[in-house]
Amino acid sequence: MAFQCQRDCYMKEFTTTVVSCCPAELKREVAGKKETLKGFNVKLKDTILFPEGGGQPDDHGSIGDVSVLRVTRQGAEAVHFTSSPVEVGQEVQVKVDWERRFDHMQQHSGQHLITALAESMFGYKTTSWELGRQRSNIELDTPCMKPAEVQALEEAVNDKIRAHVPVNVQLLNVEDLTVEEVRSRGLPGDHAGPIRIINIEGIDVNTCCGTHVSNLSHLQVIKFLGTEKGKKNKTNLIFLTGNRVLKYAEKSFTTERSLVSLLKTGPDEHVEAVDKLQKSVKLLQKTNLTLLRDLAVLIAQNFKNDPERGNFFSFHKKEGDNEFMNIIANELATEETLVFLTVGEDKGPGLFLLAGPVGLVPEMGPRVLEMLQGKGAGKNGRFQGKVNSLARRPEVETFLQQHCKHHTSEEE
Incomplete structure (x- = not known):
């Protein structure tokens, strides 16, 4: 039915x-x-x-x-x-929900129109299509589509929309000989009742169960966003129809206005402005990395030069990474000193590194992970990983200091 x-x-x-x-x-x-x-x-x-x-x-x-x-x-x-x-x-x-329904009608009828003209103009058959939440795409049986072809197809489909071409629905019996002349990808195995035909007058006749507009003018406009490489030497043509084009334009204008305010330049200069910013950020990141490396060496040297240093060293820095911690550990004689390093927010997520005597670190590492609610692993006298919270860092320091003293007294 x-x-x-x-x-x-x-x-x-x-x-x-x-x-x-x-x-x-x-x-x-x-x-x-x-x-x-x-x-x-x-x-x-x-x-x-x-x-x-x-x-x-x-x-x-x-x-x-x-x-x-x-x-x-x-x-x-x-x-x-x-x-x-x-x-x-x-x-x-x-x-x-009429807004959702009408959107689907526009995208679906738009797909039929694009499919018909892509085949009649260039011989590109549609092998599948997807009605997405924000944009839709048609998979065309061609390895690529030239920009001139995309432009010509977009102009053609919008010409048909402006021509107010009617879209009619027909219900035919399975035995009707007309059915054999209709473009179709086949009927589902559990199909029952009459066959539904969507007829875009003079353009396309196709079997389809979906909901459609009654006139191409109801599509308002079709906009192609470009093409992407598809599966097995096919091309995906991305498109928007009707109200989606309006929403896309509104969103694009809002983004453009925000960029004008942030970049202090006109829309035509946005790409150049962002390119300059990216280069500046890369330079700053490179400089910051060099400074962090130098700081790591100085921190380690300062500890080694302290005549009253013990056999436990702990340090925390909000800014840093695994390399920063490993440089400090490399500079220190961890065979004799237990080193506990952390980077990240004081009471938030972060990274840690525990380095020291080979016999002590494997024993302490899992306990540190448990206290800091983290995940990690260790080998060769080092244990490091990610943690969910550094809030208990002071407790970890106390715990490590106590075990470090106990380990030293046992050796004596």
């Missing part, structure tokens, strides 16, 4: 009946972390919420006052995952 969302892509609200509601789980990924939600799978007599398919993500919306978190297709039925149950047999009002 064709759902109401496929018969009328512009419908924002719809009244229907709940057919079934049963407990279910939804596995999803949020901010890179996988989670499992407990909820309910709801089936309706019909729906205006599009289940994912044809490269298009599913709709968001609500059934009554219950939010729909996911919509999937099972054969001829759409399954709505909700966080709360819905009464079976109840007549409900279904609403679609």
